[in-house]
Amino acid sequence: MLRVGLCQMRVHPGEPARNAEIMLRWIAEHRGRCDLLVFPEMCVPGYFLGDAWERSAFLRECEFWSQRIVEATARGPAVVFGNVAVDWNAKNEDGRPRKFNAWILARNGKVSEHPTLHRPYGVKTLLPNYREFEDARHFYDTRKLAQEIGRPWENFVEPVTLDVGGKPLRLGIVLCEDAWEDDYAQKPMEVLARKKPDLTLNLSSSPFTRGKNGKRHRVFGAKANLIGSPLVYVNCAGIQNNGKTLYTFDGRSTVYSRDGKVLQEMAAYEEGVTIVDVGTSGHDKHEVSTDRVINEIHDAVRYGAEKFLESIGTRKVVVGVSGGIDSAVSAAVFAEFLKPDELLLVNMPSRFNSSTTRNLAKTLAQNLGCLYAELPIEESLGVSRKQLHAYEAVSLDGKFKTRLSVENFVFENMQARDRGARLLAAVAASFGGVFSCNTNKAELTVGYGTLYGDIAGFLAPLGDLWKEDVYALGRHLNGEVYRREVIPEGIFAVTPSAELSEHQAVDEGKGDPLxxxxxxxxxxxxxxxxxxxxxxxxxxxxxxxxxxxxxxxxxxxxxxxxxxxxxxxxxxxxxxxxxxxxxxxxxxxxxxxxxxxxxxxxxxxxxxxxxxxxxxxxxxxxxxxxxxx
Incomplete structure (x- = not known):
């Protein structure tokens, strides 16, 4: 029996010192309490870092903290963790120092050398190069190493021995994608199965997507059954981004029995260490989380929005509320974790906005108990329209001229921009906070929104939700989160509409063209x-x-x-x-x-x-x- 600590830590991307301090604290707290602590993939530097991997000073910082973590194991327990490893004497294909997505096993203050690589670390074999992943852009893998030195890549997928209580234990250690091998020509888990480790560890940095956890259980359960040994999967929590898309990392670290059953699963987004006694034989009763998809979506949106605000150093949010479902759901999500005086809802009516939607916006703010302001835009729009309509622009030499015309479509966009670029931005600055973008995925797909108007803000928390998802999330917020009607029923019933002209009058059932x-x-x-x-x-x-x-x-x-x-x-x-x-x-x-x-x-x-x-x-x-x- 091996006592393993699953270290589901919130990884702070680009902050190796901050991450290492968490790790050092957990190592100190668990001396004498377990045999092995398992941390996630790339837990020292973070995973989504853009081209920060090109900075040598950053790489040296990661190496420094790696050594500190190794030294901390002098009095136990053993630790395996993910970090970038650098071979300063070799080059990547881009001519920069060669980097590896690596795992490091340390005990008694020393690193365990990989038995076949003969390096103080093991190396990831499969580098994902699809969707948001671009590992191959920065890292070298065992396949390239094998080709370079003329040896089979399978030689480098080798269990490493850890002495536990005087008994040698063969650990098969792999990193994230190495287990998602089915579509690759090279299959590290099949290689491990032939080498029969006593225990398999998968260190991951795996972002959440809807339905992902069920797929993880199917994949990792099958791999544990294939190898015939228990499998420990450790994933990080937190948020990371690639500059344009923000991802939540849901953790859900799990222990699987040798026949693929779930023995224990940590909660989504939980931060901490769970100690599990892992047997190297036998079959155990299992429990599997059964979260509905809408629960998972809610948890990801709430967690991601809260942690992103924390990462940019603000606690104040302005939401432009129209009386429609998108802005109502955004407001209700922010209200879950912000104090009432940290959330300001702003309704910005023009003559096209009905009393129906204006009252719904006000009722929403009342139900949430947050700050509320109604700031009409009719007067400012009139000034802009008067200034532009029929204005004659002339070249300075008098040869060219044109007359501006504010037609209906232009006037619709002017309303949206007046609300976003002028008013919401100014309100957020005056409030000392930021303002949200309430667009959904259907609108983003076809650009049904005004650039610098309703397509503006610090974050689009609903930007990956289809309209039907937004409605479902609204129902979930009322029924399961608040357990009362915070989003008025009228918001679910009203026709979705931008209310930018008489052709979008909601009281007449007129609305969006979608x-x-x-x-x-x-x-x-x-x-x-x-x-x-x-x-x-x-x-x-x-x-x-x-x-x-x-x-x-x-x-x-x-x-x-x-x-x-x-x-x-x-x-x-x-x-x-x-x-x-x-x-x-x-x-x-x-x-x-x-x-x-x-x-x-x-x-x-x-x-x-x-x-x-x-x-x-x-x-x-x-x-x-x-x-x-």
Whole structure:
């Protein structure tokens, strides 16, 4: 029996001293209480650090703290942890010092040498280079090392021996992606299975996405069963980002039995050490967390928003509330962890805003018990419109001139920018805080929002949630979090609308041009589906009558109700596809950071280029066929 401490720590990216201090404290606190402490992957430097890996001073700082951690094991317990390892005498393919994503095993104040690498660390074999991951940009792996020195890479996936109570214990230690091997040609876990370790350790830095934990259990349970030994999975907590997309790391460190059962699982986002007695044989009763997806989404959004505020050093937030669902959910999430005098809701009506939505915004603030302000924009809009409309701009030599015109569409955008760039920004500065961006993923997909207007703020906490997710989160907040109606029922019932003109009058049932039950799922197929759809696949399914099923439209939703013929369907399809690939890209590039909860969050998880929409030849043929039926 081995007593193992699962060290689920909040990793602070780019702060090796801060991370090492946590580790040193936990090592000191657990002397005599366990045999082995297991920390996460890259727990000293952090994981998502952009190109900070190119700074030699930063690398030396990581090495310094690594040595301090090793020295701290002089009086026990043994420790395994993740850090960057540097071979200053070799180069990466970019010409910079060679770096490895490495694990280090230390005991009695000394490092255990890897038995086949003959280095004071082990090296990650599989470097993910997809979605938000770009390990191969910075790190060398065992596959390249093997090729360089002419040895099989399998030689470097080797158990290391740890003496426990006078008995040698063979540990198979791997890092995160090494267990997610199924789509790789090289399979480290299969190699370990042939070498029969007594215990397998997986040190991870694994960000949360919806449904991720269930997949982890399937993957790691299968690997434990394959190897035939217990498996200890240790993941970090905290938030990290790649400059554009913010990720929560949910921890959920877990011990699996030799036959793949879950023996113990730490709570999501918990920080601390859980000590587990791990047997190297036998079968144990297991418990598996059964959180619903909406619970996980809520926890990620709340945790991510709170920790991001903490990381930028502020506790005050301004939320522009319209009386609609997006701003209401944002406000309710912030109200969970901010004090009443740290949250200011601001309603900014014009003549197009109904008394219905204005009253709903006020009721929301009353229910949350936070600060509230109503700051009309009609007067300032009038000044801007008067200043610009019919103004004649003339070149200084008098040769060229043009007359400005504030048409309806321009005036709609002026309202949004007056609320965001002028008023909310000024209110936040006066309040000593920041203001939130309340946009959702459907709007971001097609750029249905005004740059520097409602697409502005310090963070888009709902930017990776489809509209139906926002409604579900609102229901969850009322029913499970607050257990009372903080978001008024009228907000769920009111027609979603920007209320920027008389054509969006909510009391007349007029609102956004998006049909959310349909467009949510259409846009999902473009952005998140594994085999990402284009208009070609969509039109093909429309013509053969399978589109409603293919998109998973709600029961009872009929396309014919909204698009009575092929022409109207195609017009709508091409409108949004052109926006998604056109101006919406420019808006997303300039949008606030997005808090990721799914695969393919906008930013570095959904990489794109500025171009224009194109349609395949097959689509053009299908279109011609559809319009002539």
């Amino acid at each position: 049909i959310y039950p349909y467009h949510d799922r259409l846009f999902f197929s473009w952005v998140q589906r594994w085999n990402r759809a284009t208009p070609e696949e969509i039109l093909e399914a429309y013509l053969d009558g399978s589109l409603e099923k293919d998109l998973g439209l709600p029961e009872g939703f009929k396309l014919k109700t909204h698009f009575p013929d092929a022409k109207s369907f195609i017009t709508d399809l091409e409108k949004w596809w052109s926006l998604y690939n056109g101006i919406a890209v420019a808006k997303r590039v300039q949008a606030p950071p997005i808090l990721a909860v799914s695969s393919r969050a906008f930013g570095y998880d959904h990489r794109e280029f500025l171009g224009r929409s194109v349609y395949t030849r097959n689509y053009q043929d299908l279109k011609q066929k559809a319009l002539t039926l």
